[in-house]
Amino acid sequence: MKLPGQDAIARQADEHLVTRRVRLPRRVVERPVRQVGKRLALALLVLVATVLIVYADREGYRDSSDGSVDFLDAAYYATVTLSTTGYGDITPVSDAARLTNILIITPLRVLFLIILVGTTLEVLTERTREEWRLNRWRSTLRDHxxxxxxxxxxxxxxxxxxxxxxxxxxxxxxxxxxxxxxxxxxxxxxxxxxxxxxxxxxxxxxxxxxxxxxxxxxxxxxxxxxxxxxxxxxxxxxxxxxxxxxxxxxxxxxxxxxxxxxxxxxxxxxxxxxxxxxxxxxxxxxxxxxxxGLDIVERPVTKAEVGRGPRETDDLVVSVVRGHRVLGYDDPSVDALQLTDRLITIVRATPVTQVTPHARPLPTD
Missing domain, CATH: 3.40.50.720 (NAD(P)-binding Rossmann-like Domain)
Structure with a gap:
């Protein structure tokens, strides 16, 4: 007796089983967590560098609340500047501070945004890349x-x-x-x-x-x-x-x-x-x-071997495939080889025996 909802659960399990994604081989890369960790560490390094630059030139900045800039104010200014928030309560007033913003802090801001946006885009496009690889794999897969x-x-x-x-x-x-x-x-x-x-x-x-x-x-x-x-x-x-x-x-x-x-x-x-x-x-x-060592392979009869006996070939022939029959090398019916025959031979193994339409290995287990 089936419990209520048991059929629905079974159908969901079946759908989950047959809709799992195809997995394609890929080159060895760093784990995603490690990649994100590296990006966050780099972003933090950019932030720390900006804080130190602002604090070193704190005399060139003015805080609208008390007029002076301490280390906390420098960290606050660097954070809102790199995130492009820019409340305007702390501003560079000296020429040196403004030049530093143009030549150093602005490139650091761009680098900071590239790190964050790049990480986000990589996560968002990962599925698209996988789907593209899968579709390309399906379209090129033939005779596999x-x-x-x-x-x-x-x-x-x-x-x-x-x-x-x-x-x-x-x-x-x-x-x-x-x-x-x-x-x-x-x-x-x-x-x-x-x-x-x-x-x-x-x-x-x-x-x-x-x-x-x-x-x-x-x-x-x-x-x-x-x-x-x-x-x-x-x-x-x-x-x-x-x-x-x-x-x-x-x-x-x-x-x-x-x-x-x-x-x-x-x-x-x-x-x-x-x-x-x-x-x-x-x-x-x-x-x-x-x-x-030795390999056993199947190959076609060459034109030079037509009419000869299996023992008259250069290879060691153990069987002859004629049609759907596999005949022994000493079978009376294979006294003369035919062009449509295939020979099962024992050959000296090479480092890589290439599979061609003329020779293929026998299935073994």
Whole structure:
């Protein structure tokens, strides 16, 4: 039984969840409180300097109340002068005092106003600048990579694809935790706070225009819902998802995932292989760690390789992709390579393997 007003509270919570702002990476700057503190300190320094200047030349000023100017009168005159109030009860009467007002106090007044007005304008224009950056980011974002979940799996996946040349500006991280998104933006990625099972949140990540989507959530049921939502919004994107339990992999494929990585089973198989052969485990670990030792990449067949066998190429070919089939290098049907084939090869890693239309790394987890 629902309590009165419970639906309204739930709707407000949902709206708050999906309307949180997109966070873009920015250069490291001072904290706002520290910036304001510095400006206030500078304004106070200007005020103190003006008080001392007036007090040093107090004989050149006249107070309409008693005729003389003491330190309190100097502080009062400096305050009303810098704030452009100017009551006129204390006035410079000597030529030296008037010249000091023209050459020193007036520039100090301008500096004082610039400090105060500049601080106010910066606060007022901060939101406008953020909106401008966000609109510019949305208008230029195309064929990017969306990563749902910035845990261990999500970070490792991003490290792998970025090691092959993917720019951080082409990555958007989606996570329900504000702290996690802050960590992502600190690393140079754009971030969206929210539940990725909601289409509104994925739309904020511009998932409709994404080229590939990596689903690395903590729960398998969440991964299924995210994959379903992402596939509805983008029919052509490549979706790679991770699940903990192998029995949930078929459900993810039915939801629209192009590739499913079973993290628990994959880790278990690597552990077993390392027990049987530590060297083989080290080689496999090296292969899935992009950018060091050996890399496994996918590339097209060159014209010079057409008609040859997989073993006759310069690279170490382990599989041939023909259409939607992945064939072994020793499969009888791939005696002669075709121009439309793609080769899965093992190559020596370079410092940065650039991602081009002709060669791309295989998705690993």
């Amino acid at each position: 990579t969306v990563v749902v979940g910035f845990g261990t799996k999500g970070r490792s996946a991003l490290q792998t694809v970025c090691a092959t040349g993917l720019k951080k500006q082409q990555v958007v991280v989606v996570d329900p935790s504000a702290k996690v998104v802050d960590a992502a933006t600190a690393d140079g990625y754009a971030g969206v706070i929210g539940d990725a099972t909601r289409s509104e949140v994925l739309k904020r990540a511009e998932v409709e225009r994404a080229r590939q989507i990596i689903v690395a959530t903590q729960r398998d049921d969440t991964a299924v819902l995210v994959t379903l939502t992402a596939r509805q919004l983008n029919r052509g994107a490549k979706i790679v998802a991770a699940v903990r339990e192998e029995e949930n992999a078929p459900l993810l494929r039915q939801s629209g995932a192009d590739a499913v990585i079973t993290s628990a089973s994959a880790a278990g198989r690597l552990l077993g292989l390392s027990v049987l052969s530590p060297a083989a485990g080290m080689v496999l670990e090296d292969l899935i760690q992009q950018g060091s």
